[in-house]
Amino acid sequence: xxxxxxxxxxxxxxxxxxxxxxxxxxxxxxxxxxxxxxxxxxxxxxxxxxxxxxxxxxxxxxxxxxxxxxxxxxxxxxxxxxxxxxxxxxxxxxxxxxxxxxxxxxxxxxxxxxxxxxxxxxxxxxxxxxxxxxxxxxxxxxxxxxxxxxxxxxxxxxxxxxxxxxxxxxxxxxxxxxxxxxxxxxxxxxxxxxxxxxxxxxxxxxxxxxxxxxxxxxxxxxxxxxxxxxxxxxxxxxxxxxxxxxxxxxxxxx
Amino acid sequence: xxxxxxxxxxxxxxxxxxxxxxxxxxxxxxxxxxxxxxxxxxxxxxxxxxxxxxxxxxxxxxxxxxxxxxxxxxxxxxxxxxxxxxxxxxxxxxxxxxxxxxxxxxxxxxxxxxxxxxxxxxxxxxxxxxxxxxxxxxxxxxxxxxxxxxxxxxxxxxxxxxxxxxxxxxxxxxxxxxxxxxxxxxxxxxxxxxxxxxxxxxxxxxxxxxxxxxxxxxxxxxxxxxxxxxxxxxxxxxxxxxxxxxxxxxxxxxxxxxxxxxxx
Amino acid sequence: xxxxxxxxxxxxxxxxxxxxxxxxxxxxxxxxxxxxxxxxxxxxxxxxxxxxxxxxxxxxxxxxxxxxxxxxxxxxxxxxxxxxxxxxxxxxxxxxxxxxxxxxxxxxxxxxxxxxxxxxxxxxxxxxxxxxxxxxxxxxxxxxxxxxxxxxxxxxxxxxxxxxxxxxxxxxxxxxxxxxxxxxxxxxxxxxxxxxxxxxxxxxxxxxxxxxxxxxxxxxxxxxxxxxxxxxxxxxxxxxxxxxxxxxxxxxxxxxxxxxxxxxxxxxxxx
Numbered sequence: 043x044x045x046x047x048x049x050x051x052x053x054x055x056x057x058x059x060x061x062x063x064x065x066x067x068x069x070x071x072x073x074x075x076x077x078x079x080x081x082x083x084x085x086x087x088x089x090x091x092x093x094x095x096x097x098x099x100x101x102x103x104x105x106x107x108x109x110x111x112x113x114x115x116x117x118x119x120x121x122x123x124x125x126x127x128x129x130x131x132x133x134x135x136x137x138x139x140x141x142x143x144x145x146x147x148x149x150x151x152x153x154x155x156x157x158x159x160x161x162x163x164x165x166x167x168x169x170x171x172x173x174x175x176x177x178x179x180x181x182x183x184x185x186x187x188x189x190x191x192x193x194x195x196x197x198x199x200x201x202x203x204x205x206x207x208x209x210x211x212x213x214x215x216x217x218x219x220x221x222x223x224x225x226x227x228x229x230x231x232x233x234x235x236x237x238x239x240x241x242x243x244x245x246x247x248x249x250x251x252x253x254x255x256x257x258x259x260x261x262x263x264x265x266x267x268x269x270x271x272x273x274x275x276x277x278x279x280x281x282x283x284x285x286x287x288x289x290x291x292x293x294x295x296x
Numbered sequence: 297x298x299x300x301x302x303x304x305x306x307x308x309x310x311x312x313x314x315x316x317x318x319x320x321x322x323x324x325x326x327x328x329x330x331x332x333x334x335x336x337x338x339x340x341x342x343x344x345x346x347x348x349x350x351x352x353x354x355x356x357x358x359x360x361x362x363x364x365x366x367x368x369x370x371x372x373x374x375x376x377x378x379x380x381x382x383x384x385x386x387x388x389x390x391x392x393x394x395x396x397x398x399x400x401x402x403x404x405x406x407x408x409x410x411x412x413x414x415x416x417x418x419x420x421x422x423x424x425x426x427x428x429x430x431x432x433x434x435x436x437x438x439x440x441x442x443x444x445x446x447x448x449x450x451x452x453x454x455x456x457x458x459x460x461x462x463x464x465x466x467x468x469x470x471x472x473x474x475x476x477x478x479x480x481x482x483x484x485x486x487x488x489x490x491x492x493x494x495x496x497x498x499x500x501x502x503x504x505x506x507x508x509x510x511x512x513x514x515x516x517x518x519x520x521x522x523x524x525x526x527x528x529x530x531x532x533x534x535x536x537x538x539x540x541x542x543x544x545x546x547x548x549x550x551x552x553x554x555x556x557x558x559x560x
Numbered sequence: 561x562x563x564x565x566x567x568x569x570x571x572x573x574x575x576x577x578x579x580x581x582x583x584x585x586x587x588x589x590x591x592x593x594x595x596x597x598x599x600x601x602x603x604x605x606x607x608x609x610x611x612x613x614x615x616x617x618x619x620x621x622x623x624x625x626x627x628x629x630x631x632x633x634x635x636x637x638x639x640x641x642x643x644x645x646x647x648x649x650x651x652x653x654x655x656x657x658x659x660x661x662x663x664x665x666x667x668x669x670x671x672x673x674x675x676x677x678x679x680x681x682x683x684x685x686x687x688x689x690x691x692x693x694x695x696x697x698x699x700x701x702x703x704x705x706x707x708x709x710x711x712x713x714x715x716x717x718x719x720x721x722x723x724x725x726x727x728x729x730x731x732x733x734x735x736x737x738x739x740x741x742x743x744x745x746x747x748x749x750x751x752x753x754x755x756x757x758x759x760x761x762x763x764x765x766x767x768x769x770x771x772x773x774x775x776x777x778x779x780x781x782x783x784x785x786x787x788x789x790x791x792x793x794x795x796x797x798x799x800x801x802x803x804x805x806x807x808x809x810x811x812x813x814x815x816x817x818x819x820x821x822x823x824x825x826x827x828x829x830x831x
Contacts, residue, residue, distance in 0.1 A: 122466070130460070130463045134456060136460035140479060145474070157473065174574075186574060318648075319652065326642060326649070327707075336701055336703070339702065340702075413780045423609050426604055533688060550584045550588050
């Protein structure tokens with residue numbers, strides 16, 4: 043890559059229990075655009091990797107360079123500022139169930155709006171406009187007053203994605219965004235992520251366990267096994283043999 | 297049929313026997329006897345005769361007492377709610393580190409430890425007779441009740457929702473406002489309205505020990521054997537509380553809270 | 561349902577609450593503020609008393625220390641045990657009476673609106689009056705002692721238990737009930753097989769909760785002569801024997817904590 047990496051991870055290690063690292067010195071550079079998929083068996087550290095980036099999980103050692111700063115070294119206030127620019131989509135949507143769709147979307151602006159204004163729901167008109175725009179983009183026009191717990195899984199994930207995009211992020215993370223959805227909705231969600239990433243011009247990193255989905259939407263696939271990266275390349279280069287190495291076992295290959 | 301049921305679970309029969317023997321034992325220890333009860337019933341009949349019809353013997357004293365009780369309940373509830381909101385958040389172990397939650401929980405536990413009457417006696421000694429002692433007493437009682445239940449409610453929330461709000465870079469106050477409070481607000485309002493109701497009831501009795509309200513009027517009436525006045529006051533108290541319960545329902549509907557599980 | 565927003569000059573507005581909701585909330589806030597202000601103005605606070613409060617409290621604490629533990633066996637123990645019995649017996653009597661009244665108040669069980677109303681009235685009346693006031697009444701009728709206290713506890717608890725029982729019954733799942741009716745089961749069987757299994761967890765929970773509260777309540781009834789450790793407290797207060805007062809307060813604190821522990825343990829096992 044001739045352009046400098048937007049996100050540069052070096053030697054990232056995470057040990058939940060001392061002596062049993064879940065991430066072993068992972069190093070990775072993500073360019074300024076495109077969708078990168080991380081695949082691997084459960085427990086190999088892909089979720090941990092993604093969550094270390096915005097420090098929802100604290101890394102044990104290593105560095106994560108994003109926009110000229112090492113995220114691992116930031117203090118609480120700086121971390122909050124950095125998190126504003128990193129949008130995250132969760133496997134279980136993690137919407138605030140009792141709030142309306144609009145309020146959930148506006149959560150994306152909480153890093154930018156003073157707390158008292160957020161409490162009183164006084165957001166700048168530009169934010170409200172953007173929210174309505176995004177509702178149209180994700181196909182949920184007219185849903186702004188609905189309570190989040192009244193939506194289907196696919197609809198909730200769309201709100202989750204819209205919330206992340208409301209942050210005007212410069213990086214989009216998605217931790218198994220389709221694992222709780224049916225195959226058809228999963229494709230819709232991946233399309234949305236891919237499309238938004240492109241139109242915003244930001245890199246998208248997605249954790250997933252559906253290899254076909256990864257092949258279809260990702261420009262780059264990273265395969266992890268036992269805390270290390272063992273494949274890093276294009277979807278075409280993902281042979282059966284390599285998949286076996288990533289996931290182990292034969293039967294599921296079909 | 298009953299025989300079969302007991303044969304299947306002999307310990308159920310045993311349970312009933314144990315219960316019956318306890319009742320006999322305790323009644324004896326407390327010096328109950330059938331004749332005392334019968335004499336008492338006889339008394340009760342005469343008593344009821346003296347209570348009815350109810351008479352308002354001292355209207356201004358009664359009105360003053362009732363309004364004072366109302367005021368005590370209102371102010372104690374406001375102060376209690378205002379204090380227990382932050383205290384409950386501080387006492388939540390899933391949000392706060394131990395050095396914050398532990399003292400907060402201790403304060404809440406201390407507030408719950410003693411019956412409001414005892415607390416009232418202590419406050420009367422500290423700030424003198426009158427409504428202030430009553431207000432302080434019921435504020436303490438409110439903090440103890442709402443604070444504990446609120447902290448427990450917060451400890452039961454889904455942290456995933458909180459995590460998502462934190463991931464947007466929101467400051468702590470916003471994380472609270474958007475991630476924590478929406479999950480517990482309806483329960484908080486439930487506890488708060490329950491406590492307002494409880495304060496209204498307790499405000500009628502702290503007067504017995506001098507902490508203001510209709511309690512002192514009632515006590516004085518008892519001591520003067522003005523039982524018809526006692527009856528009138530009791531009816532007024534019951535009416536006041538019933539009105540309070542209806543108002544609570546209205547408030548809950550205005551705030552949009554499900555009033556499914558109500559309270560006694 | 562919130563009113564739809566009104567688009568203005570191309571921009572779409574959003575409000576969390578509809579206009580009518582906002583109005584109602586505003587009125588509620590104003591009403592509460594008015595009530596608070598009125599109360600603050602009319603409550604008499606004598607500044608001298610307020611100012612020497614810290615001194616008074618300090619004086620009190622000094623007098624209450626050291627705690628007169630020696631007084632416990634002769635003066636407190638028996639009364640404390642009496643308090644436990646008052647609370648337990650009172651709760652048991654209340655439950656025995658609250659079940660039928662609660663059943664009568666459930667609108668899906670008893671269709672007669674008059675009976676429902678009467679039952680509800682009984683429940684409201686008994687729980688609106690504090691157990692201390694009931695104690696005053698029963699002391700006047702039955703004379704001072706534990707009998708008055710037990711009846712006072714029972715009376716107050718009937719309303720509490722009965723209301724929650726009634727509500728639980730009204731929220732019962734009609735499915736099993738319909739099945740039993742369809743099978744031609746007699747009314748008593750419908751109660752015991754259809755309603756009771758659904759009611760049971762709530763019932764035990766309410767029972768334990770009320771018993772816990774009653775321990776606390778029973779300990780102060782003696783202040784008006786209704787038996788238990790409150791009588792020892794009353795005597796000590798009247799004679800200004802503050803070290804005995806602190807002992808009694810400590811003992812009350814201990815049994816309340818013990819009761820809470822017992823209740824938590826039982827809850828863990830059966831609920």
